[in-house]
Amino acid sequence: MDFLSFYFKNWPQKYQKKPESGSQNQYSADLIFISDLMIVYTYFSIPSFIIIFADSMKNLSAFKALISQPQKVVIVTHFKPDADALGSSLGLAGYLKKKGHHVTVITPSNYPEFLAWMPGHEEVIALSKTSKAPEKKAVTSIENADIVFCLDFSALSRINELGDWVGKSSATKVLIDHHLDPEKFAEFEQWDTTAASTAGLVFDLIGELGDKNFIDANIANCLYAGLMTDTGGFRHGNTTQKEFLTASELVGYGANPSVISKLIYDTNSIERLRLLGFVLSQKLKVLPEYKTAYMTLTSDELKQFGSQTGDTEGLVNYGLSIKGIKLSVLMYDRKEEIKLSFRSLDDFSVNEMARKYFEGGGHKNASGGQSKLSLEETLNKFLSILPEFKEKLNSNS
């Protein structure tokens, strides 16, 4: 029985007898009532106090002063942005624009087609391998910026050459992120590894600034998309009450869960579904002794299914959907390098594995990595390190 039900077990009896008005009994009954109210208030306010202030930016008043005047703002996010990266960036951009700032969003690469509905995405400067024009614009924006926000990544190396330009820039840097092991490069940080999404951290920050009234349906939809996808549709271990509270508020501000979920999850191209079918029937391998599933895709196979940016996203989760599997890995050949995508359950840290062996990292249960070896050599390397993790993979936590 919890504290409250225990304490108020006798409440009905306590308040059943109505004392005569003006009597001494009435006076003490009022006192008891007031002290009861104070206990209820304290009981409920302690947890909400922790929820509200857990992620707060340390020097909030200085940050508030910084954005109190219109500024030239640049928002950058990571390579091949996912819905959290782009959603948190465009949600923040929408808010800052309403506050009168001049905002430019820059991505180090293109982003998947299923995100090309996000309000404001048409104005994003996406760097590309084929054209130097966006690069010029991006460099000028960063050089002229008063503030550079870095969203959903924690090390400047994750944004390729953009990282050098941001590093060199004299702008004030602000990091908003939930990845492990951040680099110290920002003057202001809204950084919390227990947060499920960067979009949620942006929402918290807007709240801490007392500006939730600026959130409109466009901003809410962008932030909701980030929150929904980084929790795997509110299914992953990072989904707590906080995520539902944030989602609920965003819906209150106009986010549309069914529309967003359709736009993101159910707009597959037939080629992507065929690729999925091919991977599941031909490429998915299981190693029961390591509770591991893995799949590899050659560049020819990707080409055969006309694979676009984002088409491989989510494939790795199918490995983890097998009963008893604790680790799932997808390795695919993007020609310039081999990309690896890791997912795990419970306490098994793929962040550790990706950091130690595959120049990557991310979160405990979801990480990325890369390898300069061939696909076959990368697979062999992966298989050769598995014995090191056998015990952890077979433990019950």
Ligand SMILES: [Mn+2]
């Ligand atoms: Mn994220």
